[in-house]
Amino acid sequence: MSLKGSIKVAGDKSITHRAIIFSSLSKGTTRIHEPLLGADCISTLEIFKQFGVKSELSKDCLIITSPGLESFCYDQSILDAGNSGTTARLLMGVLSNLPATLTLIGDESLSKRPMKRVTLPLSQMGANITLENDATLPATITGHQLTGISYELPVASAQVKSAIMLAGMLAQGVTTIHEPIPTRDHTEKMFEDFQIAYNKVNRMITVQGPQMPITPGEVFVPGDISSAAFFVVAALMVPGSDVMIENVGINETRSGIIDVIRAMNGKITLVNERYFGGEPVADLHIQYTKDLVATTIEGDMIPRLIDEIPILALLATRAKGITVIKDAEELKVKETNRIDVTVNQLKAIGAEIKSTDDGMIITGQPEGSFNQASVSSHKDHRIAMMLCVASLLIDEPLIIEDVESMEISYPDFLKHLNVLLGN
Numbered sequence: 001m002s003l004k005g006s007i008k009v010a011g012d013k014s015i016t017h018r019a020i021i022f023s024s025l026s027k028g029t030t031r032i033h034e035p036l037l038g039a040d041c042i043s044t045l046e047i048f049k050q051f052g053v054k055s056e057l058s059k060d061c062l063i064i065t066s067p068g069l070e071s072f073c074y075d076q077s078i079l080d081a082g083n084s085g086t087t088a089r090l091l092m093g094v095l096s097n098l099p100a101t102l103t104l105i106g107d108e109s110l111s112k113r114p115m116k117r118v119t120l121p122l123s124q125m126g127a128n129i130t131l132e133n134d135a136t137l138p139a140t141i142t143g144h145q146l147t148g149i150s151y152e153l154p155v156a157s158a159q160v161k162s163a164i165m166l167a168g169m170l171a172q173g174v175t176t177i178h179e180p181i182p183t184r185d186h187t188e189k190m191f192e193d194f195q196i197a198y199n200k201v202n203r204m205i206t207v208q209g210p211q212m213p214i215t216p217g218e219v220f221v222p223g224d225i226s227s228a229a230f231f232v233v234a235a236l237m238v239p240g241s242d243v244m245i246e247n248v249g250i251n252e253t254r255s256g257i258i259d260v261i262r263a264m265n266g267k268i269t270l271v272n273e274r275y276f277g278g279e280p281v282a283d284l285h286i287q288y289t290k291d292l293v294a295t296t297i298e299g300d301m302i303p304r305l306i307d308e309i310p311i312l313a314l315l316a317t318r319a320k321g322i323t324v325i326k327d328a329e330e331l332k333v334k335e336t337n338r339i340d341v342t343v344n345q346l347k348a349i350g351a352e353i354k355s356t357d358d359g360m361i362i363t364g365q366p367e368g369s370f371n372q373a374s375v376s377s378h379k380d381h382r383i384a385m386m387l388c389v390a391s392l393l394i395d396e397p398l399i400i401e402d403v404e405s406m407e408i409s410y411p412d413f414l415k416h417l418n419v420l421l422g423n
């Protein structure tokens with residue numbers, strides 16, 4: 001049973017969120033081509049619908065028509081970000097500037113994730129936000145126009161950077177953000193798509209606000225490299241596999257996985273590199289590699305592959321030698337503690353893996369086999385898909401509890417996996 005053939009993966013989650021946000025803030029109609037309609041992006045869309053934004057799906061295009069943020073209606077004050085950290089954090093930057101009192105809530109997992117990292121800089125801009133226990137959702141926000149600040153990001157987080165950029169775009173005056181370690185730059189690219197002026201020199205971003213009204217744009221969403229990662233790893237590990245994944249985003253701030261796979265000796269080739277809208281894309285050709293070698297993943301590489309670490313940990317179980325993942329403590333505050341959950345699930349099926357304070361250490365067993373075990377995604381979409389890929393290395397069926405959490409970022413995951421398996 002090998003993976004063969006070609007697929008187009010789900011649209012990029014980060015870019016779809018931003019496309020929905022920027023099109024909702026602008027007055028008029030924006031077409032978003034090939035968006036991701038996973039649960040997280042739907043959470044962002046539903047919030048803007050409560051403000052009076054309309055959406056329509058036509059073939060592969062999401063058409064957003066907005067009255068513009070000056071004409072939002074605020075009849076409903078409870079906004080549900082569901083499971084989505086991106087929704088909650090980016091929208092805090094917007095809501096803090098709107099003339100309404102609104103409460104942002106989330107599901108059980110999101111309600112445990114740290115929000116102070118966003119409310120702290122926003123408070124310095126004058127925002128009025130109350131968090132549960134001064135730390136988590138629900139957040140009650142009484143909005144008014146903020147004032148620009150100069151801020152150095154203490155954590156390498158694109159969500160925090162983007163929240164401040166959005167707030168700065170709507171605020172009075174100049175906002176400057178210094179980003180010591182580069183993170184995904186889709187917000188910067190979306191500023192360009194929607195003709196919002198900003199400056200980025202080295203790692204310093206400057207936004208002069210307020211910039212309203214915002215002109216509608218047109219967005220082309222590439223395939224999500226974080227979703228493609230599951231098939232890339234599956235093809236590298238399952239003997240006989242030969243797969244093409246089309247139109248995948250290879251933005252430098254997201255493509256760490258390609259560098260790591262090359263360092264591990266994995267057979268991956270980028271074909272037909274081009275631009276899709278404002279983002280670079282390529283078709284990824286991946287072939288089974290029997291002589292994978294261990295590597296170290298650390299430092300500035302981490303934000304370039306943060307969401308791919310669970311699936312890269314699985315890949316490392318097949319690579320000769322000891323793979324070390326460090327500087328990845330951010331994994332502890334994702335949908336689950338992804339260090340513990342990844343280690344515990346992979347250990348259960350027989351992998352030699354242990355957690356550390358800021359990552360994990362994996363001893364590869366290229367010839368070893370995994371065993372059946374009782375495993376769970378712990379309602380974390382990336383863990384659910386990682387376990388599905390792990391099941392390809394086990395002869396008996398693997399029963400994965402809460403596997404449906406994959407809906408968050410990839411509703412068609414199993415369908416696409418079956419296409420490649422020829423089922």
Ligand SMILES: O=C(O)C1=C[C@@H](OP(=O)(O)O)[C@@H](O)[C@H](O)C1
Pocket residue numbers: 013014015086156157158159160162184306307330
């Ligand atoms: O900005 C974004 O779209 C995202 C940024 C990352 O989070 P952090 O900003 O918390 O690192 C990433 O893990 C998340 O899946 C999406």
Ligand SMILES: C=C(OP(=O)(O)O)C(=O)O
Pocket residue numbers: 013040083084085086087307334335382409
């Ligand atoms: C961490 C993730 O998303 P978010 O922070 O938006 O919940 C993810 O998709 O892996």
